[in-house]
Amino acid sequence: MALILxxxxxxxxxxxxxxxxxxxxxxCICVFDGESVLYEIEQNTFDLILLDIMMPKxxxxxxxxxxxxxxxxxxxxxxxxxxxxxxxxxLGADDYIVKPFDMIELQARIESVxxxxxxxxxxxxxxxxxxxxxxxxxxREEVLVDFTPQEFLLIDALxxxxxxxxxxxxxxxxAWGYDFEGDTRTVDVHIHKIRKKLGWEQVLKTVYxxxxxxxxxxxxAVKSR
Amino acid sequence: xxxxxxxxxxxxxxxxxxISIGIVxxxxxxxxASMLKEQSKVQYQNIAFSLSRDIARLQxxxxxxxxxxxxxxxxxxxxxxxxxxxxxxxxxxxxxxxxINLPETRLSFTxxxxxxxxxxxxxxxxxxxxxxxxxxxNVSESIANMQAVQNTxxxxxxxxxxxxxxxxxxxxTTLFRPLQNVAEVSKKIASGQFGERIPxxxxxxxxxxxxxxxxxxxxVEEQMTSLQxxxxxRQRFADNFAHEIRTPLTSIYGYGQYLQxxxxxxxxxxxxxxxxxxxxxxxxxxxxxxxxxxxxxxxxPIKDFIVVSDLFEDVSQAMKGSxxxxxxxxxxxxxxxxxxxxxxLLKSMLVNLCNNAxxxxxxxxxxxxxxxxxxxxxxxxxxxxxxxxxxxxxxxKVTEPFYQVxxxxxxxxxxxxxxxxxxxxxxKVHGAELSVQSKINTGTTIHVLFTDS
Numbered sequence: 001m002a003l004i005l006x007x008x009x010x011x012x013x014x015x016x017x018x019x020x021x022x023x024x025x026x027x028c029i030c031v032f033d034g035e036s037v038l039y040e041i042e043q044n045t046f047d048l049i050l051l052d053i054m055m056p057k058x059x060x061x062x063x064x065x066x067x068x069x070x071x072x073x074x075x076x077x078x079x080x081x082x083x084x085x086x087x088x089x090x091l092g093a094d095d096y097i098v099k100p101f102d103m104i105e106l107q108a109r110i111e112s113v114x115x116x117x118x119x120x121x122x123x124x125x126x127x128x129x130x131x132x133x134x135x136x137x138x139x140r141e142e143v144l145v146d147f148t149p150q151e152f153l154l155i156d157a158l159x160x161x162x163x164x165x166x167x168x169x170x171x172x173x174x175a176w177g178y179d180f181e182g183d184t185r186t187v188d189v190h191i192h193k194i195r196k197k198l199g200w201e202q203v204l205k206t207v208y209x210x211x212x213x214x215x216x217x218x219x220x221a222v223k224s225r
Numbered sequence: 226x227x228x229x230x231x232x233x234x235x236x237x238x239x240x241x242x243x244i245s246i247g248i249v250x251x252x253x254x255x256x257x258a259s260m261l262k263e264q265s266k267v268q269y270q271n272i273a274f275s276l277s278r279d280i281a282r283l284q285x286x287x288x289x290x291x292x293x294x295x296x297x298x299x300x301x302x303x304x305x306x307x308x309x310x311x312x313x314x315x316x317x318x319x320x321x322x323x324x325i326n327l328p329e330t331r332l333s334f335t336x337x338x339x340x341x342x343x344x345x346x347x348x349x350x351x352x353x354x355x356x357x358x359x360x361x362x363n364v365s366e367s368i369a370n371m372q373a374v375q376n377t378x379x380x381x382x383x384x385x386x387x388x389x390x391x392x393x394x395x396x397x398t399t400l401f402r403p404l405q406n407v408a409e410v411s412k413k414i415a416s417g418q419f420g421e422r423i424p425x426x427x428x429x430x431x432x433x434x435x436x437x438x439x440x441x442x443x444x445v446e447e448q449m450t451s452l453q454x455x456x457x458x459r460q461r462f463a464d465n466f467a468h469e470i471r472t473p474l475t476s477i478y479g480y481g482q483y484l485q486x487x488x489x490x491x492x493x494x495x496x497x498x499x500x501x502x503x504x505x506x507x508x509x510x511x512x513x514x515x516x517x518x519x520x521x522x523x524x525x526p527i528k529d530f531i532v533v534s535d536l537f538e539d540v541s542q543a544m545k546g547s548x549x550x551x552x553x554x555x556x557x558x559x560x561x562x563x564x565x566x567x568x569x570l571l572k573s574m575l576v577n578l579c580n581n582a583x584x585x586x587x588x589x590x591x592x593x594x595x596x597x598x599x600x601x602x603x604x605x606x607x608x609x610x611x612x613x614x615x616x617x618x619x620x621x622k623v624t625e626p627f628y629q630v631x632x633x634x635x636x637x638x639x640x641x642x643x644x645x646x647x648x649x650x651x652x653k654v655h656g657a658e659l660s661v662q663s664k665i666n667t668g669t670t671i672h673v674l675f676t677d678s
Contacts, residue, residue: 020479103482
């Protein structure tokens with residue numbers, strides 16, 4: 001999984017982002033001011049930097065100007081003005097997220113930036129199940145399991161947001177698309193099928209009054225290319 | 226404008242030039258003509274006179290009329306030959322016994338082709354009225370000379386009109402330069418370059434116009450600058466406010482979602498909910514401070530006489546805890562007996578100022594002075610520290626809401642960045658003025674000047 005640098009001077013938010021990203025398997029290093037970003041990128045090769053704009057010592061814009069171009073960067077900021085967004089994106093940021101933001105949205109944006117830079121995970125392994133996200137194939141005990149495209153989209157959404165409960169509605173949005181007008185019970189039916197095919201009754205948990213969560217507490221379950 | 230002036234002046238100049246040349250050349254021609262006439266007349270009279278004298282002598286020899294005529298003819302031929310060298314043609318006609326009424330002497334100009342002649346005819350003087358003398362002189366050369374003079378005049382007039390045109394253009398350009406400057410500068414100002422000014426040179430109406438124009442530009446620039454500053458400060462407030470609200474909201478929302486969606490153990494739950502509660506408390510603080518600030522804006526304090534030493538005692542009591550913690554000393558000194566104002570507001574202002582001073586000082590070394598001084602017609606209260614100071618570029622902004630010296634919106638120790646804004650507002654409603662003096666690494670002094678009403 002990806003190594004992500006979180007630069008955010010607000011300790012609570014910094015910790016929050018870290019916790020959320022660790023849930024889906026990323027590794028995070030936290031810094032609280034602009035200068036430390038420049039120090040940290042000398043020490044490690046990061047797959048992504050999340051950058052706040054209003055930070056002590058150097059602000060996010062100044063930091064971005066000094067960053068090498070090959071590190072994907074996402075701005076996370078309270079400054080929602082269009083001109084700030086334009087400025088950030090013009091400076092070469094890959095995305096711009098305004099506070100307060102939805103954690104699932106942040107995950108999705110991170111995932112899409114990582115995929116663009118070719119640093120997203122390609123395989124997901126949990127116990128006897130292996131999911132090849134590139135060729136869209138699912139194996140159980142190294143035997144190919146028959147998955148419909150829709151079932152695959154659903155399991156892919158759950159893997160991308162593992163350890164985070166997703167509502168049925170959210171799953172519909174991600175796996176079926178925003179314009180799908182079906183019932184949320186469609187989700188239940190598909191979840192049931194996936195559980196049965198993979199023996200995931202204890203892994204794909206129902207969260208009371210909310211939806212479903214793919215639980216994977218092992219940190220090393222993921223191999224990246 | 227310049228072109229119009231140029232054309233009008235130039236046409237006027239050309240009219241005057243050519244009319245005067247016309248008058249001069251007409252005058253010259255007339256003069257020349259009458260001179261030529263006069264000359265010819267004199268010559269004619271000389272010839273006539275000598276002829277008649279010669280003929281009179283011949284008559285004395287008692288010759289017959291035909292003999293006389295022949296001799297006169299010979300004589301005449303001699304004369305004609307002599308004068309033909311001078312381009313003069315003369316002829317004598319004997320009209321003896323021919324009863325013709327001869328006209329008196331007359332003079333005329335004639336021309337054949339390009340040749341010009343003066344023609345004079347008349348009878349000889351004395352008793353020789355029957356001899357008629359015609360005289361014709363070629364004056365082509367004189368006329369040609371005259372025309373050459375006229376041509377020279379015309380050519381020099383044309384040359385001088387070209388020179389005059391150039392000179393006029395140059396003079397007009399020089400004269401119109403101030404106006405041109407005004408035009409150029411106003412165009413630049415209109416396009417938003419408010420710093421442009423007209424260079425001031427010399428004296429006169431146009432210079433006065435330029436000076437007035439510059440004054441106008443100064444005023445416009447000043448107002449634009451103050452409007453821009455106002456806009457920037459508003460934008461800053463909006464940015465800061467957004468940050469101050471969005472940052473805790475992000476935490477609350479994020480931790481809420483985290484609690485709801487992730488599988489957590491008890492410690493994690495306690496941490497997450499702790500964040501939510503403290504962020505909510507912070508938002509509460511910000512909103513009540515902002516509310517206080519907004520209320521103060523239209524507030525009239527309920528004024529009382531306050532004994533200043535009592536007020537200072539209150540302040541040092543309130544500060545005691547945090548002063549002891551950082552081992553910083555607060556020294557109060559008052560030369561003023563009493564002050565008019567609302568006690569709780571003034572106390573809150575001074576506590577706030579002392580708190581700021583405390584944060585600027587390094588522990589153990591810090592000393593804060595709280596002074597009250599009587600000035601003529603005013604009372605000055607000052608809070609001085611020996612802390613890290615405020616950068617010069619930031620001095621004007623320190624009383625703005627949410628301003629914090631280190632640029633970030635860090636909220637260490639519950640700083641909101643609203644304290645000095647509140648103090649400034651409290652001073653304002655008391656009719657006092659709050660000003661800041663500071664030097665990096667030396668310290669900061671806040672003056673609050675109460676003018677006696």
